[in-house]
Amino acid sequence: MQEWWENLSDVLRVLYCIAVPSTLILVLQLLLTMIGGHGDAGVEISDTSGIGDADFDADLDGNGVPDVLETSGVSDGGNPADFGSLRLLTLQTVVTFLAVFGWVSIICISSGMPVPAGGGIGLVCGLAMMFLVAKLVQASRKLAENGILNLRNAIGETATVYLTVPAKNGGSGKVTMRLQGRFGEFDAISDSDKPITNGTQVLVTDVRGDELVVEEND
Numbered sequence: 430m431q432e433w434w435e436n437l438s439d440v441l442r443v444l445y446c447i448a449v450p451s452t453l454i455l456v457l458q459l460l461l462t463m464i465g466g467h468g469d470a471g472v473e474i475s476d477t478s479g480i481g482d483a484d485f486d487a488d489l490d491g492n493g494v495p496d497v498l499e500t501s502g503v504s505d506g507g508n509p510a511d512f513g514s515l516r517l518l519t520l521q522t523v524v525t526f527l528a529v530f531g532w533v534s535i536i537c538i539s540s541g542m543p544v545p546a547g548g549g550i551g552l553v554c555g556l557a558m559m560f561l562v563a564k565l566v567q568a569s570r571k572l573a574e575n576g577i578l579n580l581r582n583a584i585g586e587t588a589t590v591y592l593t594v595p596a597k598n599g600g601s602g603k604v605t606m607r608l609q610g611r612f613g614e615f616d617a618i619s620d621s622d623k624p625i626t627n628g629t630q631v632l633v634t635d636v637r638g639d640e641l642v643v644e645e646n647d
Contacts, residue, residue, distance in 0.1 A: 440544050441535060444551075448531025454524045515567050522559045522566075530555030580641065583608050583615070583633045587646055594618065594625040594643060601640055604631060617641045 434442070516522075534551030538544055586606060594602030597620050604617040617633075618640050619625055625645055635642035 438538075440548075441538060444531050444535045444538070447527050448535060451524045451527035451531060455528055458521060458524070515563050517559060517563050519563070519566070522562050525562045526555040526559040528555075529558040578609060578611070578613075580608075580615070580636045580639065583641055584636065586633050588615070588617070588631050588633060588641070588643060590617070590625050590627050590629045590631055590643075593627055594631070596622055596624050599624070604641060604643060606633075615641050617643045619643055621645070 437445070530551045532551075533554045534548050537547030537550050542550075583606065586608070588604040588606035590602060591605045591614060592603035594604070594617050601616045601618045602625070603614055605612065605614050607613075608615075616639060617631070618637065619631075620642065621644060625631060625643065630646045631643035632646040633641045633643055
């Protein structure tokens with residue numbers, strides 16, 4: 430082993446010092462991911478730590494959206510910029526770049542290719558893989574964010590009264606509807622002067638806290 434190391438050029442020694450540790454870190458990240466850890470040093474959108482300690486229904490600014498949803502970056506998904514942006518410089522992408530750059534350069538140079546050419550190919554392959562990993566992480570964030578139920582997506586949709594919705598200021602009832610591809614039951618209130626009975630088709634006009642504001646769908 431020592432003889433093999435001493436026979437290597439200085440460039441190959443440097444590349445091995447880059448490739449081996451970064452590969453070990455990649456393997457460790459993979460193991461952590463498999464057992465439920467996070468492979469990326471960045472903050473995950475799906476990380477809900479601390480939400481359970483907050484008042485989920487709090488709407489201090491009075492715009493009908495629970496403040497915890499506003500501060501966590503949850504949106505209606507209508508604007509692509511609302512999703513997690515592409516982040517190239519994270520622990521995961523940098524380690525991937527170093528591993529791919531190191532091993533590709535080693536293979537090229539060991540096969541007799543000039544150092545500048547081999548290093549250039551390794552650099553291109555490393556950057557390409559770095560970008561690919563960043564896109565995969567971004568896609569996973571989009572899937573996680575899309576899975577968070579946002580009541581404001583119900584505005585303009587129809588629902589069916591499941592439990593009578595009392596008249597204005599009379600409390601809340603229940604409606605059922607399909608929201609974000611899932612069929613569910615939701616609390617509902619009305620500004621109408623008369624209650625809305627079971628089985629009535631209603632239109633969602635607004636969201637107040639965690640309650641849908643509905644009116645009869647004429």
